[in-house]
Amino acid sequence: MATVASQVILHPYVSQSLKFGSVNVGRDKLYRTVQYFSRFLAWFLLSRGNKVGAARWTALKSHLGIGRKLMRLGKPVEHLQAALRAASSTGEVGEQVTSIGRQLAYFGYLTYDTALWANAVKFIALKPSTAEKVTKTSNRFWLAGILFSITHGLLKAGRLAHDAKKLRNSGTWGEKDLSDEAQREVRQLALENLRMDTRYQFIIDLLDIWIPASNLGLVNVNDGIVGFAGFISSLMGLRAQWLAINNGKKN
Numbered sequence: 001m002a003t004v005a006s007q008v009i010l011h012p013y014v015s016q017s018l019k020f021g022s023v024n025v026g027r028d029k030l031y032r033t034v035q036y037f038s039r040f041l042a043w044f045l046l047s048r049g050n051k052v053g054a055a056r057w058t059a060l061k062s063h064l065g066i067g068r069k070l071m072r073l074g075k076p077v078e079h080l081q082a083a084l085r086a087a088s089s090t091g092e093v094g095e096q097v098t099s100i101g102r103q104l105a106y107f108g109y110l111t112y113d114t115a116l117w118a119n120a121v122k123f124i125a126l127k128p129s130t131a132e133k134v135t136k137t138s139n140r141f142w143l144a145g146i147l148f149s150i151t152h153g154l155l156k157a158g159r160l161a162h163d164a165k166k167l168r169n170s171g172t173w174g175e176k177d178l179s180d181e182a183q184r185e186v187r188q189l190a191l192e193n194l195r196m197d198t199r200y201q202f203i204i205d206l207l208d209i210w211i212p213a214s215n216l217g218l219v220n221v222n223d224g225i226v227g228f229a230g231f232i233s234s235l236m237g238l239r240a241q242w243l244a245i246n247n248g249k250k251n
Contacts, residue, residue: 016246028071029241033234035064040227047224069117072110079107092159098152105145112138136216143212146205153202160195167191200240207233 008014020026038061046054083103086096112134119126119134126134167188207229213219214226 016242020242020245023245024071026241026245028068029234029238031064031068031071033231033238035061035068036227036230036234038064038227039223040231043223043227066117066120069113069120073114073117076107076110076114079103079110083107092155094155095152095159098148098155102145102148102152105141105148109138109141109145112141139212139215143209143216143218146209146212150202150205150209153198153205157195157198157202160191160198164188164191164195200236204233204236207236 021030038057042054042057042061045051045057080103083100086099086103089096115124115126115134116131116138118124119131167184170184210219210221210226210229214221
């Protein structure tokens with residue numbers, strides 16, 4: 001019995017899960033996934049007339065949202081630092097500008113989001129009209145950040161595609177140096193990984209953009225669509241973070 005318990009508790013997947021949950025980003029990805037699943041499920045139950053069940057999942061969604069705001073305290077400074085690093089970096093001008101814009105937009109979004117958290121926990125008292133304005137401004141910054149991210153992804157994808165084509169055409173006819181060929185294959189693999197990561201983030205952004213757009217009333221979609229889009233993008237973000245923390249281990 002003790003052996004079975006040890007095998008379960010000390011299983012590599014359990015260790016990886018604990019490692020994932022030990023960092024703030026990992027917990028936030030998990031909570032976000034549950035939050036948007038709760039939003040979708042609450043809509044589904046309500047559409048079936050189950051008001052009690054819908055209220056339960058709506059409450060979970062709300063509390064997870066408040067908890068995630070608390071976990072993001074200090075994040076605005078991280079995005080400000082990222083914007084400064086992007087400004088001092090070298091590279092394609094379009095990618096640099098959109099990267100700076102994205103980081104500054106997220107800085108604004110999370111700064112206003114902090115004020116909303118303080119109001120939600122009664123640390124400060126905002127008038128309902130003021131809280132509504134802060135919420136709208138926060139969502140505008142969020143939407144701007146996603147739009148900058150999408151534009152950045154398109155520019156980067158185009159550059160990487162051009163670099164990949166250029167590298168494929170760089171092969172020489174006749175006898176090839178084995179070391180040069182090996183280096184070229186390594187560069188091709190690195191480029192392909194970058195292109196895959198860029199496409200992955202692009203899909204996440206296309207899903208996430210519905211959330212602030214819906215909050216601002218720019219699109220007329222129900223909570224089911226918003227919740228499902230957020231759930232899928234959260235799962236994708238959770239998977240990427242899992243692989244990053246566990247050195248690419250899927251199980």
